[in-house]
Amino acid sequence: MKQVNIGLLGLGNIGTGTYKALEMNREHIERTTGLNLQITKILEIDTEKDRGIFVEPAKFTQDPEEVFADPGIRIVIELLGGVEPATGFMVKAMQAGKHVVTANKAALAENYEILTGAAREHGVSLRFEASVGGGIPLIAAITQSLAANEFTELQGILNGTTNYILTKMQTQGASYGDVLAEAQAKGFAEADPTADVCGHDVANKLSILLSLVFGERVKPGDIPTTGITDITKEDIEEAASQGCVIKLLASASRTPDGLVYFVQPSWVNKDHPLARVNNEFNALFLKGNAVDDLTMVGKGAGPLPTASAVLGDVIEIAKGV
């Protein structure tokens, strides 16, 4: 059994889910991979909160340097979210020779070159399966299994909150405002839903995918982005009358005029693989010149699906250390 020690930055929703999933499936992971994964240090201010997990108090630290300076830690999981201080922390971890796993789409979309450059410079792995599509293993598919393809088209439903709202508007004939209020009451939408409903969250994810799928670096602020705030019941009825549903799509395609990309509410024909991706589910549709059409559908958010992706990355790295 090979023990690999891990530093965890952030014990919020996703951090707690990752801790839980690791404990829940510890025996399975040990038996199938021979890896004993141990989270030995956790950067977190709130040490008192009841998260439904037992964490030895000695694991907590409020000093990130303690994580970077710990020679026993081989992998740092960054789950703070936001561009800073997360980017700086990831770079420092890589400078210290640690491999990094992150779910942080905002930091990656904004600082893709800095982060991938630091990984190359310091000879460490930087993995971020959880940053786009939550538990759906789409980044590994694009970068590894499908590496022999040139891609011509990408369409994604990459935000669960907006897909939930659009689905309910469609199935219940309800207005945007009513469904948003219901989603907030149920905890499916944030108190401040701007990043989701205005499409910024999806633009971050599309920015990452443009680098991976098409090798083109586009900052999220340079992606034409329209959210769902202006979608009305009537828009949805009109689409339905033409055999379509409205989905907030991240879209990119190679055209004779170059790569065209945007985030916007779009009519999707009922026969398209993305048309039936409802509620909080996410999906990615890809067209490659060898594999042809490929669709992956799964949970794009939530503590355990995200933890599945984070731990998959951790296991891949841990096998090699």
Next chain:
Amino acid sequence: MKQVNIGLLGLGNIGTGTYKALEMNREHIERTTGLNLQITKILEIDTEKDRGIFVEPAKFTQDPEEVFADPGIRIVIELLGGVEPATGFMVKAMQAGKHVVTANKAALAENYEILTGAAREHGVSLRFEASVGGGIPLIAAITQSLAANEFTELQGILNGTTNYILTKMQTQGASYGDVLAEAQAKGFAEADPTADVCGHDVANKLSILLSLVFGERVKPGDIPTTGITDITKEDIEEAASQGCVIKLLASASRTPDGLVYFVQPSWVNKDHPLARVNNEFNALFLKGNAVDDLTMVGKGAGPLPTASAVLGDVIEIAKGV
């Protein structure tokens, strides 16, 4: 640029597709991976056939030992199909220190321990993404990205010929015999369709998945298997009247009585992610205890989609040699 030499066993449909896909995307692969992949020897009796590709005559050999003994060859791609001589050739290649990539579900299903054991013993990689689901990157997903999950359920549409026949029976109200004859005329079904329509092809694939998803080794002959030959128009109409479609499913689930698995035509509710997987498309639905529901849909056969999976495996191995 790192050159990696490859020996190819078999230049049939899939072998030719792999050769074509590599030439078609050579520049892309070189630019994105830094790998110069060269097929330097091809085991093939028929050197005269017009395959629409140019192969230097000197690459052909009729002696497999020439491939295994070539010290320049690091990876052997096995695309002969069938249990033997393919199994023996793969073992010999691994004994000679070559990594092996195969699309051969029959050999893997029958000789899983022998083949994976040989890879372990000789310290080489054995990859077989193309053996189940063609271009759909499901094996990498199960073994890598989703490695932190315990799975409770698996359902797959894993044979394009039977899914095409069932789809046409459903959409055209046609009989099994009529659709089969049409599919054979169009080249979608083999002259002898037994392995497909009787479910043996799917049983081979389910056998491989049972090892990977549930860690249980079951030979294909021990999987309860029913094909689609007895499905009538009336069966399909009856299912439709209850809001269901009939699909040939590979199915496995953990139950209080242990792992239950079978291959059989099954009613699938129209709201299930597999219900709309039509024609020649394949799909896999998985339920993991962290990732929850995950569905992958794509082309399960055909020269280029299969080549996508074969070359994805080759690239992963070539990165490490």
